[in-house]
Amino acid sequence: MSAEALIAQVWADDDPAADQDRTAALQALVGRLRRALGHEAIVSAPGGGYLLAADQDAVDLHLFERLAAEGSAALSVGDAVRAAARLDEALGLWRGPALADLPGRDADPLVVRLEQWHTRARRDRFAADLALGRAADVLAPLAALAAGHPLDEPVQALRIRALRAAGRPAEALAAYEEVRADLADRLGTDPGPELRALHAELLGTPRPAPTPGRLPARLTSFIGRDGELGALAAGWADRRLVTLTGPGGVGKTRLALEAAETFEGGPVHVAELASVREESSVAAAVLSALGARETQLWNGPAVAEATGPKDALAHLVEYCSGRRMLLVLDNCEHVIGAAAELAQTLLTRCPGVTVLATSREPLGVPGEVLSPLGPLPVGMALRLLGERGAAARPGFRVGDDPEAAEEVCRRLDGLPLAI
Structure with a gap:
């Protein structure tokens, strides 16, 4: 800390005329502190400041x-x-x-x-x-x-x-x-x-049996990503951060949910970030997804600042420390900076956490493994169109007009969501 900052802490009133006397008084206080802690514990820094030379556990x-x-x-x-x-x-x-x-x-x-x-x-x-x-x-x-x-x-x-x-x-x-x-x-x-x-x-009511995770139920079948799914399922032991990348509608979220079903290293938690509008709210959204809620009353600026983004991230690290889990961070692209910071912090400080992210762009975190998704192959796109079409209109078959069906899939770039 600079001498000016220390003087401001010790003497609350702002009296410029007293600055010279207070500089001398501060030096006297530092001398007393050195006698108490040892001369080597307080180092004079360039510019007239002082440094506490101590390792973490000395404090x-x-x-x-x-x-x-x-x-x-x-x-x-x-x-x-x-x-x-x-x-x-x-x-x-x-x-x-x-x-x-x-x-x-x-x-x-x-x-x-x-x-x-x-x-x-x-x-x-x-x-x-x-x-x-x-x-x-x-x-x-x-x-x-x-x-x-x-x-x-x-x-x-x-x-x-x-x-x-x-x-x-x-x-x-x-x-x-x-x-x-x-x-x-x-x-x-x-x-x-x-x-x-x-x-x-x-009350004696049976508690619901724990599930492998908190995955939303899928209402439709999964088509066309068997190779990607197999690669993800086989790689959990070797990868702690996998990011599925690709354009909107290519099926990143659906593949992530299907892959999460294959994770056997602990529970699965899905943090849906699409509705998060501010990067400062990402850690709090993940805490909610984990069920790690801690209610506090508003008590002025101190509590407001202490329960801000950094405090939420610290709470998240504390909650995840010592636990094993798969955390799915879905739709990261619009809060990419905060999602990347959160992922890197968890991976660094919580060795039992594995992260599967979906984003239109990479997170850019060390150790990240990218799994880019492209359009569905023509055959799979036609199969998807046939199944979804029959669900919407009984009797629908792509074989009735294969050229038109292929043209539809081509114009939609093979994107599952568009189909």
């Missing part, structure tokens, strides 16, 4: 985030013992409000982010205890956490699970009803999928 803020992320990842793969150990280390660094002495703390988005991390770490620590069979031990502290975050659905769901595991199903149902009523009164919304599924379990 408890960064160490906390790393340990909390490791604990969350361990929990997601079922290692509750390791998760508890990492989260205990992380929470042991917390000594009161985050950055309590920071000027302008109440409006700082970093403070909001840290408080959110702290809540998640506490939630994950309780989840580890629950996985280790200690439901009764966490009921009281978990109730306090839930009371402080009434609209945090993952926290509320964990409390309800703890009540059920402790043999208190009636209290669990009552807790669900409190959450449902609170969401309705304060936000006008219903509980999300996780809470609704948990409610069904509490």
Whole structure:
């Protein structure tokens, strides 16, 4: 940081006449800091500024985030013992409000982010205890956490699970009803999928069996891309990002959905980006597709900034870390920059994630494998025209006028959507 920036942080009033005295005072403060941390920890930078010469783990803020992320990842793969150990280390660094002495703390988005991390770490620590069979031990502290975050659905769901595991199903149902009523009164919304599924379990209603993914049902047959489909199905183990490219209507989305059915490395999630108008909304749209919703009340500029695009991407990385899945990013071309950044971030920081994208142009991400789609061959185009035509008008056959049928397919450039 420059000397000017540090002076502005330490002395809030703007008095140019005092600048010379404050420069000397700042040097004195840096001298005291060097005596506390070691002379080599504070480096004088060109232009009169100062640099903190420390690795990430020397700063408890960064160490906390790393340990909390490791604990969350361990929990997601079922290692509750390791998760508890990492989260205990992380929470042991917390000594009161985050950055309590920071000027302008109440409006700082970093403070909001840290408080959110702290809540998640506490939630994950309780989840580890629950996985280790200690439901009764966490009921009281978990109730306090839930009371402080009434609209945090993952926290509320964990409390309800703890009540059920402790043999208190009636209290669990009552807790669900409190959450449902609170969401309705304060936000006008219903509980999300996780809470609704948990409610069904509490009522004894069989929960729907998990599917290989969340793929939309196809209403028509799949014609003409057997070779491309076979290549995609055979390449999952070797490729983490495949982009199907081609003009609009060539069948990229349909091929992606069919290929996703062959993925066996985890669940499949489809993020439809065609309706996303702003690149800043891409990460939030993917979070919704994953069902990783976290409701927050509007609380001024700090929350608004902390829940912006970068925060949504960080939340997405946290959610995907330690999980295995196929993420289909459909129709990326009009938000290509944000889609590329999201894909690269996930591939770099979430080793269990595979991405299948559809776009009229490549994402341009390192490691991307392109699979361009062209028009259907004449024979397949005629078959498609015959099947769709017969569905629209019983008795229709391309063989009744093959020359006209071929002319139709030729004028439509063999594009499946046009046919």
